[in-house]
Amino acid sequence: MPGSIYRFVKQKLISHGVDRTPDGLITITNQLVFLDFVRLERAVRIADFNAVQSAVKRIDERVASLGKRHLIVFAFMYLRFSDGTPKMTHADVETEDGGISRLVEYRRAVTPEERLIADWGRLWDERIGTRLLGLVYASKSVTQPSTIEIPIIPRL
Numbered sequence: 001m002p003g004s005i006y007r008f009v010k011q012k013l014i015s016h017g018v019d020r021t022p023d024g025l026i027t028i029t030n031q032l033v034f035l036d037f038v039r040l041e042r043a044v045r046i047a048d049f050n051a052v053q054s055a056v057k058r059i060d061e062r063v064a065s066l067g068k069r070h071l072i073v074f075a076f077m078y079l080r081f082s083d084g085t086p087k088m089t090h091a092d093v094e095t096e097d098g099g100i101s102r103l104v105e106y107r108r109a110v111t112p113e114e115r116l117i118a119d120w121g122r123l124w125d126e127r128i129g130t131r132l133l134g135l136v137y138a139s140k141s142v143t144q145p146s147t148i149e150i151p152i153i154p155r156l
Contacts, residue, residue: 076122
């Protein structure tokens with residue numbers, strides 16, 4: 001991938017809407033938070049699930065220390081919308097033996113580890129992403145968004 005990893009990460013975060021709210025902007029204006037996202041991108045590029053979990057944990061700790069733990073949603077979105085996510089999922093088809101066949105298409109060939117990383121991000125995003133984005137967008141009109149209980153991100 002030609003170009004700077006820093007530019008790539010910034011553009012990807014902006015594509016997820018970080019520039020639309022004061023809280024979201026922290027992900028690209030706070031140097032330490034931004035560098036944690038660069039670390040996440042490096043872990044994604046080498047498709048190392050343990051390194052990805054470690055990078056997400058570091059982002060979680062960093063944004064929590066700023067009182068902005070809801071910004072972890074952008075890490076989950078970062079993973080969810082990656083090459084490991086199917087471009088298209090076709091309807092499930094029941095097989096003759098009663099099983100289910102599912103055909104998915106990817107933008108390129110992906111490894112099982114890349115799929116695991118994207119699925120892990122998708123699961124967390126589906127579980128708590130909507131609530132967290134609500135807090136991010138609340139920062140547009142309220143100085144301090146209301147708190148929400150965010151579960152501890154387990155390590156596998």
